[in-house]
Amino acid sequence: MKEQLYEIPVNDAFDAGCECSLCRMYHDLEKDAIEYTMGSSYMQDDVREMSDKAGFCPEHIRLMYDNGNRLGLALMLDTHYNRIIKEMKKRAEKGTAAKSGGIFGKKNETSAPVTQFIHELEGTCFVCDYINRVYPRYIDTILYLWKTDENFREKFKSEKGFCVSHYAELYDTASEKLKNAELDEFIEALNKVFFDNIDRVKEDIAWFIEKYDYRNKEQPWKNSKDALQRGVLKLDHVFVEEPEDK
Numbered sequence: 001m002k003e004q005l006y007e008i009p010v011n012d013a014f015d016a017g018c019e020c021s022l023c024r025m026y027h028d029l030e031k032d033a034i035e036y037t038m039g040s041s042y043m044q045d046d047v048r049e050m051s052d053k054a055g056f057c058p059e060h061i062r063l064m065y066d067n068g069n070r071l072g073l074a075l076m077l078d079t080h081y082n083r084i085i086k087e088m089k090k091r092a093e094k095g096t097a098a099k100s101g102g103i104f105g106k107k108n109e110t111s112a113p114v115t116q117f118i119h120e121l122e123g124t125c126f127v128c129d130y131i132n133r134v135y136p137r138y139i140d141t142i143l144y145l146w147k148t149d150e151n152f153r154e155k156f157k158s159e160k161g162f163c164v165s166h167y168a169e170l171y172d173t174a175s176e177k178l179k180n181a182e183l184d185e186f187i188e189a190l191n192k193v194f195f196d197n198i199d200r201v202k203e204d205i206a207w208f209i210e211k212y213d214y215r216n217k218e219q220p221w222k223n224s225k226d227a228l229q230r231g232v233l234k235l236d237h238v239f240v241e242e243p244e245d246k
Contacts, residue, residue, distance in 0.1 A: 022166035057125035161197025
């Protein structure tokens with residue numbers, strides 16, 4: 001059967017043999033979002049208008065800079081600066097926070113208009129919005145393939161596990177969208193894949209530590225040379241490139 005649009009990135013990630021397929025999917029989607037933002041789209045007025053309004057979080061502005069498209073970033077920043085300076089000056093003219101009488105004579109303060117605008121701006125990101133529109137469909141696709149594709153179920157069961165954050169995400173989403181025996185089967189497979197593999201990485205970290213004992217100097221590294229990278233990935237939703245020469 002021909003793969004559907006969202007099945008391709010899901011299957012590609014599950015075929016990669018990494019420690020968390022969902023981290024890889026998120027990482028690849030993030031790269032696509034940065035390339036889209038810094039590609040020809042920055043010349044489109046509607047995209048510039050949306051990015052101008054939403055702004056960018058610190059992590060994604062850093063990745064945009066690392067992308068190397070200096071002109072594209074300059075154009076984005078130019079229109080964004082025009083907006084925020086105009087809006088901040090307008091709000092700054094309104095002065096400090098309004099004070100109102102509170103209980104027992106105490107005064108309650110709200111944020112000043114200018115700082116309220118800044119806090120609102122800090123809570124939005126054009127790239128994050130792009131990712132958040134697409135990524136949940138990947139999770140839905142995993143569950144859809146689990147229900148409909150026997151080959152994918154076997155692929156899922158042979159995974160190297162997931163990071164803690166994505167284990168929880170799969171667990172909660174499955175609990176919402178699967179029922180009865182189908183849910184029980186998925187959770188059983190998910191638990192086995194997760195705990196078997198997080199135990200494996202923990203053992204590799206333990207042996208990495210043991211190798212620093214002079215008595216183990218001549219002992220082989222086994223699978224522990226990249227244990228720290230894999231350990232970081234398992235513990236949190238952060239993608240670390242795994243070395244090719246283990």
